[in-house]
Amino acid sequence: MSEDGFDGFAGLAEARVAVLGLGLMGGSLALALRGRCASLTGFDPDPHILRLAEQQHVVDLASLDLEAVLPESDLVVLAAPVLANLDLLKSLDSFHPGPAVIVDLSSTKAQIVAAMANLPERFDPLGGHPMCGKEKASLVNADPLLYQGAVFALVSLPRTSDRARRLAQELVAAIGSQVLWLEPDVHDRWVAATSHLPYLLANALTLATPAEAATLAGPGFFSTSRLAASFAPMMLDVLQTNRQNILEALQSFRDSLEEFELCLRREDFEALGSLLHSSARQHERFSSRQVL
Numbered sequence: 001m002s003e004d005g006f007d008g009f010a011g012l013a014e015a016r017v018a019v020l021g022l023g024l025m026g027g028s029l030a031l032a033l034r035g036r037c038a039s040l041t042g043f044d045p046d047p048h049i050l051r052l053a054e055q056q057h058v059v060d061l062a063s064l065d066l067e068a069v070l071p072e073s074d075l076v077v078l079a080a081p082v083l084a085n086l087d088l089l090k091s092l093d094s095f096h097p098g099p100a101v102i103v104d105l106s107s108t109k110a111q112i113v114a115a116m117a118n119l120p121e122r123f124d125p126l127g128g129h130p131m132c133g134k135e136k137a138s139l140v141n142a143d144p145l146l147y148q149g150a151v152f153a154l155v156s157l158p159r160t161s162d163r164a165r166r167l168a169q170e171l172v173a174a175i176g177s178q179v180l181w182l183e184p185d186v187h188d189r190w191v192a193a194t195s196h197l198p199y200l201l202a203n204a205l206t207l208a209t210p211a212e213a214a215t216l217a218g219p220g221f222f223s224t225s226r227l228a229a230s231f232a233p234m235m236l237d238v239l240q241t242n243r244q245n246i247l248e249a250l251q252s253f254r255d256s257l258e259e260f261e262l263c264l265r266r267e268d269f270e271a272l273g274s275l276l277h278s279s280a281r282q283h284e285r286f287s288s289r290q291v292l
Helices: 024-033 047-055 082-095 110-116 162-174 184-208 211-216 219-229 232-241 243-265 269-287
Strands: 016-020 039-043 061-063 075-078 100-104 123-130 151-156 178-181
Touching: 016 024, 024 039, 024 162, 047 061, 075 082, 082 100, 082 110, 082 232, 100 110, 100 162, 110 123, 110 184, 123 162, 123 184, 151 162, 151 184, 162 178, 184 219, 184 232, 184 243, 232 243, 243 269
Parallel strands: 016 039, 016 075, 039 061, 075 100, 100 123, 151 178
Antiparallel strands: 123 151
16 A cells, blocks of 8 residues: 555546446536546436436446445545535445545535545545536436536645645546636635526526516526526525525625616616626626636
8 A cells, every 4th residue: 555545546547436426417527537547436316317327338337325336436526416415425434444535526615625624534535616517407418528628626625635636636637627726715705606696696587587578588588597497406505505605695796786776767877888888898807717
C-alpha cells in the first residue's frame, strides 16, 4: 500500500469507480466515463432504473445493494439528491472497508462538506458540483455529452489530499468540463443567485400567468419558465439546504424588481431605458463569463 493509503491505481484509467445514484446526473457521468476507468459500478434504489442501466450497459454492474458496488471501489461518486447524498455518506463506513476518494455532485455544498469532514480517516473526500443538467430527470434522459463545456465546481476540505485533488481534476477533464475551485460558502452563495433563484422565479412566473393566456405563450415565456418543469423533490432538497442564501437572493431580486416597477409607475421611461441597457450589458458579461 502506498504512503497515502491507496493501492492499485495511479489515476482515473486504473480506478474502480462506483456511482451512487443513476439518475440524470449519475447516469450521464457513468456514460461519459465508459472506457475511461478500470471498472464502473452503479447503485440505485429503483429496480426499474437498475434494469435500464443493465440494458443500456451504463455500468458494468448495477445493484440496489451498496455492499455489491462499494467495497472494491477506489473512487465513489455520490450522484443522488442532496439529502440522499447526506444519508449515503453515513453508510460509507459500514459498506466500504478500505480507502477511497469520495466526491459528490450535489447542488449545495456547505452541509455535504461538513458531513464529509466527519468521515473516517481512510476516506479522502472533496465536494463537487457540475453546472449542467436538464429539466427532465431520470436515467432515461441521461446523455454522455451532458458535462461537455460545463463549469465543474470543486470544494476541497482541509483533509483532502493532493492525490484526491488530482483525481477529481482528471475526472472533470475526462468528461469535458472545466474545474473551478471554490470555498463551500462562496459556492452556495453564488448558486443561490445563478441557479436556485432562477428556479423559484420560473415557478413564480408560471403560477402568475393566467391559464387562459396559454395560447399566446411563445418562446419567450417557455425559455423563461423552463426551469419550473424541473424535478420538484430534488429541488426541494436544494432549497432546504441553501435556505438562507436563497432568501438573500430573493431580497436582492425584489429590490431590483422594485426599481423597474417604480419606473413604470412614474412613467420614467428614460430611467427604465437605462435599467434595461445596464441589464443587457450585465447579461453580456455573464454570457462571456467575464469576471466583474
